[in-house]
Amino acid sequence: xxxxxxxxxxxxxxxxxxxxxxxxxxxxxxxxxxxxxxxxxxxxxxxxxxxxxxxxxxxxxxxxxxxxxxxxxxxxxxxxxxxxxxxxxxxxxxxxxxxxxxxxxxxx
Numbered sequence: 090x091x092x093x094x095x096x097x098x099x100x101x102x103x104x105x106x107x108x109x110x111x112x113x114x115x116x117x118x119x120x121x122x123x124x125x126x127x128x129x130x131x132x133x134x135x136x137x138x139x140x141x142x143x144x145x146x147x148x149x150x151x152x153x154x155x156x157x158x159x160x161x162x163x164x165x166x167x168x169x170x171x172x173x174x175x176x177x178x179x180x181x182x183x184x185x186x187x188x189x190x191x192x193x194x195x196x197x
């Protein structure tokens with residue numbers, strides 16, 4: 090079940106990044122860009138380490154494939170910048186849609 094939760098979390102984070110890429114601030118943010126790059130690497134490592142188990146769990150394999158394919162389609166900003174530091178992001182201090190979603194994956 091733990092592997093399935095990881096698959097669900099990767100797919101969730103991919104959806105958040107895809108959605109937030111269209112946001113006028115998140116899509117240009119270094120937090121968004123760093124999360125995308127780090128999660129791509131993390132997913133590749135996860136799939137490598139669990140290839141045998143993933144192979145016998147079709148639903149987990151499907152979710153991981155959707156996440157991997159979705160991450161591959163996302164393009165980071167040319168010049169990412171911290172939107173909070175630059176004063177553009179008006180979310181409350183300590184709140185970031187992308188970082189909160191990454192934290193969910195890390196807690197699984």
